[in-house]
Amino acid sequence: QVQLVESGGGLVQTGGSLILGCTASGRTRSSYAMGWFRQAPGKEREFVATISWDGDFTYYIDAVKGRFTLSRDGAKNTMYLQMNNPKPEDTAIYYCTTNPETRDYALGTADNWGQGTQVTVAS
Numbered sequence: 001q002v003q004l005v006e007s008g009g010g011l012v013q014t015g016g017s018l019i020l021g022c023t024a025s026g027r028t029r030s031s032y033a034m035g036w037f038r039q040a041p042g043k044e045r046e047f048v049a050t051i052s053w054d055g056d057f058t059y060y061i062d063a064v065k066g067r068f069t070l071s072r073d074g075a076k077n078t079m080y081l082q083m084n085n086p087k088p089e090d091t092a093i094y095y096c097t098t099n100p101e102t103r104d105y106a107l108g109t110a111d112n113w114g115q116g117t118q119v120t121v122a123s
Contacts, residue, residue, distance in 0.1 A: 002112040009117030020081040022096030033102040038092035
């Protein structure tokens with residue numbers, strides 16, 4: 001069983017910044033990819049970004065590319081999502097996830113999910 005705990009959500013103004021964190025614990029694999037999904041009110045859940053187990057590879061959807069940055073601290077089993085210049089359309093519940101490989105996110109799902117953290121962007 002893998003537990004994922006998100007932190008850092010809240011209210012942010014457009015043009016500001018926010019950092020989301022996610023810490024994994026429990027029966028984690030020796031190497032695993034991490035990523036974020038989000039779900040806005042009345043919309044389907046969507047994949048946002050993923051980072052490889054060593055942090056060397058990252059992938060972002062076009063909507064956040066250039067504004068969001070993923071990083072990872074392997075020693076702490078923690079992933080960070082730096083959200084710069086957020087927009088109102090980034091308002092959503094953000095879910096931390098893990099998969100064996102980053103390519104697994106192409107399937108649109110994940111093996112393990114956190115409970116989610118609310119991000120609200122005010123204009």
